Every structure is written in C-alpha cells, then in structure tokens.
Amino acid sequence: MASAPAFAPLILWTLLVFQSFEFGHSEAFANVSCFGTEREALLKFRQGLSDHSKRLFSWTSKDCCEWKGVGCSKKTSHVFKLDLRNPCFETYPDGSCLDKSNLAGTIHASLVELKHLKYLDLSLNKFSRQEIPQFFGTLQRLEYLNLSSAGFDGNIPHHLGNLSNLQCLDLASRFGGGSLTTDNLQ
Numbered sequence: 001m002a003s004a005p006a007f008a009p010l011i012l013w014t015l016l017v018f019q020s021f022e023f024g025h026s027e028a029f030a031n032v033s034c035f036g037t038e039r040e041a042l043l044k045f046r047q048g049l050s051d052h053s054k055r056l057f058s059w060t061s062k063d064c065c066e067w068k069g070v071g072c073s074k075k076t077s078h079v080f081k082l083d084l085r086n087p088c089f090e091t092y093p094d095g096s097c098l099d100k101s102n103l104a105g106t107i108h109a110s111l112v113e114l115k116h117l118k119y120l121d122l123s124l125n126k127f128s129r130q131e132i133p134q135f136f137g138t139l140q141r142l143e144y145l146n147l148s149s150a151g152f153d154g155n156i157p158h159h160l161g162n163l164s165n166l167q168c169l170d171l172a173s174r175f176g177g178g179s180l181t182t183d184n185l186q
C-alpha cells in the first residue's frame with residue numbers, strides 16, 4: 001500500500017517519455033505538439049472571424065493541434081489541415097444552412113504562416129461580399145481547397161493557378177447567393 005505513491009512518478013515519467021516518442025519530439029517531456037508560430041497564425045485568423053455559435057471555443061488552449069477543425073501531422077506536428085466546414089445543424093428545405101453556425105468576417109493573411117497546409121475547407125460559411133483572398137495562391141502545399149457555398153463573391157483570383165499541388169478545388173455555389181466569375185482564368 002505504502003509503496004504505490006512511490007511508483008507514481010515513475011509511471012508518469014514512463015508515460016511522458018512514451019508520449020514524446022509517439023509524437024516524434026526530441027525533448028523528453030514535450031507535451032505540447034503545436035508550433036508557436038502556427039498557433040499565433042491561427043489566433044490572428046480567428047480574431048478576424050465572427051463565430052456566433054462559438055464553434056471555435058476550443059481555440060484557446062496551448063496545443064493548437066487539439067483545437068477543433070485543426071489537424072497536425074503526427075510526424076512533424078505541423079498544421080496540415082483546417083476543416084472549418086459549417087456543420088449545418090439546421091437547414092432550409094433546399095438544403096442550405098441556417099445562419100446559426102456560420103463563420104463570417106474576414107480571412108486574415110496570417111494563414112500564409114501555415115506553410116504545411118494541405119487541406120482547407122471553409123465551405124458553407126458566410127464570407128459574404130468578399131473576394132477569395134489572393135494569398136490563398138501562396139499556400140504552396142495545398143492539395144484540397146473547398147470554398148463551395150462559402151459566400152465568396154467576385155473574380156476567382158488567378159493566383160490560385162499557382163497552387164501546383166492542388167488536386168481538388170471546389171468553388172461551387174450550391175444554393176445561389178454569392179457569384180464567382182471566371183473571366184480571368186486562363
């Protein structure tokens with residue numbers, strides 16, 4: 001009985017070391033896998049958004065890899081995925097979302113700090129009256145970009161043509177509203 005507490009630190013140590021191997025960190029006691037620069041970038045991005053339903057309430061803790069919608073590589077710990085698709089808990093009869101769980105506001109250019117981003121889904125949100133940011137074209141590793149029914153207006157920036165790794169681009173407007181034009185795509 002008396003020896004149990006004496007073992008506790010050893011067990012904890014073992015767990016921590018095991019965990020740090022699993023996440024590929026060299027520091028034996030590293031607990032937080034998120035990169036500080038990427039966390040800052042995400043926080044700036046969040047500041048530009050309005051989030052009435054508090055979908056991003058988890059975006060406060062130290063480890064941004066644990067935040068809702070954020071995916072980090074198990075190997076490198078870099079953020080590679082941002083899935084902020086509106087879950088659309090309530091819909092109109094035509095299938096379009098009621099406004100409640102929309103993200104809106106402006107998209108901060110801090111996203112370019114996510115240099116390992118492969119997957120970006122902002123679909124079904126309400127970024128009305130704004131064009132698709134040109135800087136999306138600098139997210140060099142992007143493979144998946146879904147901006148469908150996200151309210152974007154205006155011209156599709158030809159900068160998206162710089163995304164040489166892109167395998168999937170969805171800009172469809174499924175429920176009317178928002179109108180993208182393609183005149184300047186070559």
Ligand SMILES: *[C@@H]1O[C@H](CO)[C@@H](O)[C@H](O)[C@H]1NC(C)=O
Pocket residue numbers: 031032
């Ligand atoms: C380590 O991570 C756990 C779970 O995420 C957390 O509860 C704990 O506070 C962290 N410890 C330190 C020292 O950061």
Ligand SMILES: *[C@@H]1O[C@H](CO)[C@@H](O)[C@H](O)[C@H]1NC(C)=O
Pocket residue numbers: 085123124146147148168169170
């Ligand atoms: C893009 O998002 C919409 C809405 O969330 C979804 O229906 C569609 O399947 C997605 N497109 C692709 C190519 O994954």
Ligand SMILES: *[C@@H]1O[C@H](CO)[C@@H](O)[C@H](O)[C@H]1NC(C)=O
Pocket residue numbers: 137158159160161162
């Ligand atoms: C990206 O595309 C734009 C417009 O097509 C072009 O002016 C720019 O030079 C490109 N940037 C890079 C880094 O290729």
